Amino acid sequence: MSRMILSRFAARTALSVLALSLAAPAIAQTVAITGGTVAIGDGSAPIPNGTVVIQNGRIVAAGAGVAVPPGAQTVDATGKWVTPGLVAGFSRVGLMEVPGVEETNDAEADKSPYSAAIDIAPAINADVSAIAVSRAGGITRAVVSPGVGKGIFAGQGAIIDLGADMQPVMKARAFQFVEWGESGRGNGGGSRASMDLTFREMLRAAKRIAANPSAIDANATDGLMTRADAQALLPVVNGTTPLLIHAESAHDILQALDLRGEFPALKLVLVGASEGWRVAPQIAAAKVPVIASALNDLPASFEMLAATQSNIGRMKKAGVTVAIGMINDNDGQQARYTPQYAGNLVALTKVPGASGLSWGEALAAITSAPAEAMGMGDRFGSLRAGRVGDVVLWDGDPLELTSTPVGIWIDGVQQPLESRQTRLRDRYRSLAPASLPPAYQR
């Protein structure tokens, strides 16, 4: 027992030393992380004894034989792993403090007259606990989507960073999100047919308005939506803004792909796609990227009858760009499950008959693939030169369950690893009687 206490003390001391050494000022400086196993995040295999250099908030080099620039702060990563910051491919991080406490949950607006026009950016709050908790899990960027309130369009989502500052939004109005399939049919009038018609009529109205901007009125929109909604759909119909479309069944996916028959400019991204493997060649041919749930394997609904954990592996083999997202899956709180999900897909490579991902592909599914799906692969999601300086230093294989980040940089700025949770842990580490109640420990 005394040995345990001693070793606990030792570990605590080691941790605080590390925390001190990482407690740098909140400005981007030149950092060289040396000697670690470096995984670029582009699908390639990890590189032993590599170096990553961050300068002016961006990656300048990563790999073997990279020189350390003079004057750089050096971080010894020997025995550790270095990856790009992880990306929550589809999430609601920053929109809710306690999902079940309605007044703290800004994901959906079911009392608003607006739908497609809703811009989620003003609701993203860097102070919500899930930002710090997710960051401590290695998540540095997230695709944040509104949830549908009324109608089938949820509104415009954002790309955020999870840095410990008050500027979380990297790109507002980065995409439009629409519910298709079972959840879309309800808001789309009660059947898939009315949902399909509603979608088409709303986009037709947006096109009419694009052709004649002065015609933005109730006639142009058939009373289907507000002027603001119609305007928000213009960049969708002309392909400037990606349209994330949540479809799970093979049928609904094919129907979604068919929308490009009438609206050829649509920049579609499939979200969910639990049965995507059944129509993977069609998705690949349409060059539509997918942000999928990694581990759906139950017929949780009638639109997921053929769900299998091999879904992503099979789509990948068919040539589809696939990222992992949190779709209706603790999307506000548990983005930190992302590496566990990726690791599970690697596990499948050892299961007879299953399709998984290689380690490099699995990491890419939670780094570069979501960035590419959003059309921002040149901005973040890998350690290739020019990307934002989002880097995570891990105490072991980042996809393994017992590993954790021990150093995090976002835009080149070192980040705290603390959260409410670590503070509570430290307060209750010992239950031995003390001279004051726990409330006095902080």
Added chain:
Amino acid sequence: MTRMFRGAASALALVSLVITTTALPAKEKKAEEAAPTPINENPYPSTYHAYPGVPTVIRGATIFDGEGARIDNGVVFLSDGKVTAIGGPDTPIPADVAVIDGTGKYVTPGVIDIHSHLGVYPSPGVRAHSDGNEATAPVTADVWAEHSVWPQDPGFSRALVNGGVTTLQVLPGSANLFGGRSVVLKNVYSRTMQGMKFPGAPYGLKMACGENPKRVYGSKGGPATRMGNMAVDRQSWIRASEYLKKRKSGKDYSRDLELDTLADVLEGKILVQNHCYRADEMANVIDMSKEFGYKVSAFHHAVESYKIADLLRENGICSAMWADWWGFKMESYDAIEENIPLVDAAGACAIVHSDDENGIQRLYQEAAKALGNGRRMGMNISDEHAWTWLGINPAKALGIDKWVGSLKPGKMADVVLWNGNPLSVYTRPEKVWIDGAVMYDASNPNMRPVSDFELGQPGQGDVK
């Protein structure tokens, strides 16, 4: 048994008819009344039976025995549905038995999930399948989860093949203060619930603290507050105590399904499985259990157990926990990732549970996360010790530890052969035996069970 009970009941009914029509002398009448209706305590008996297996030895694997011991290069021998031998490489094994080379692989007892709603909230999760909460009154101790269990839930197969789960407790939901009886199942598909029922396992009583009951009943006549929850609980135990007195008096009494279950708890025949998140509420429940003379077997969810791990140890109460669920509602706000290891380190009983049809497929991964978090704060926890959270601890909290939960000679041969260390994300079950019969074999597509629901559907029999 059932037929006997029915016979006795109708005979008694006849007697009482006679009593009312023929005025017997007072003394004789009293004697007639003193014959209470015998209670059939097992009216829906298990018809589970083990499927045929062959005597099998697994050699060369690393064994976690479920009680905290590890054997490297071990030998496990399964025959007649039981673990018949376990030990090092020299363990004597009869000739002419099937030998499985376990080199580089791991063997554990089958995973036990103490908190599942498979069968009562099955897939697909359509409203017609929603059978887990009898949310019509805050006290429904009269309902039995087994009467909701749909044995065709596709979830059972995923728990088996991906999670190595061989035993699970299916509980009613937590809408009610007294949600009803739980049932313990063996994870073997059957045409009926009875065919899955774990023979001899005691019943559990699902109770719930906190937010859920007050949310559900706050606008339906109450309780609307935590103090209201406790008041209704205590009134119920008072009624149960009075009922138990009558039931034990030897005199006739009017049977009450609800009070039968509560009285069985007071007599120690049914184990209390109490949904409770907050430390302060658990402390209140512990005092209530002492006030009325029953014992809580386990607090479920228990995200704040780390704050009162000493109290839980002193009272011998297990905590069934997630590794890292947090913040989804107010009473889960103070959840921390080190809850399981802190409870364990305090010497209290720690259990990893799922409460989820997906989580049940990865309980071993939840244990691994908790293990890593504990080690990171300086605890010296071995892999084999962490397996007690999935092995002997849940078995004890369910009252079935004499049959399952560890690999000991004489116990049921519920065994998982893993294709690597089961505390790694890269590991999956390779073979699962239940009572000595192979029920899953990763290398044989015919050994993946397909529920009736999935038969003939897209993806039937696929690797999931």
